Amino acid sequence: MWNMIWPLVLIVGSNCFYNICTKSMPEGTNTFGALTVTYLVGAVLSAVLFVVSVKPAGVLNEISKINWTSFVLGLVIVGLEAGYVFLYRAGWKVSNGALTANICLAIALIVIGFLLYKESISIKQVAGIVVCGFGLFLING
CATH class of the missing domain: 4.10.860 (DNA Excision Repair, Uvrb; Chain A)
Incomplete structure (x- = not known):
């Protein structure tokens, strides 16, 4: 049961903080500059979690499994994040x-x-x- 619940809790909790942070981004801040810092933090955290979650010898093996979806997802996430920033700046x-x-x-x-x-x-x-x-x-x- 917990295997079904914890991802939902993670999504809802993260989404709450996501919207609070996005809505609270200062008006004068360059959206893409702020997103650059956001993704640098996310990249570092992802890299640490990646290395911790696989055996050291498995890092290259895991990277070899990546296909086009990771690259497109990177593009899509920038659109998603920028869209929310502009949505809130538009007054929503x-x-x-x-x-x-x-x-x-x-x-x-x-x-x-x-x-x-x-x-x-x-x-x-x-x-x-x-x-x-x-x-x-x-x-x-």
């Missing part, structure tokens, strides 16, 4: 901005799952999309 409230983005993301992922991964879309999911759309109208209207 922390309570509405992230919620609106995540509802839109959930709807987009249902469509992507259907188109790219041949996942089925149930009547419940269609109803959920309608409810989410109505919820977006209510919180942002």
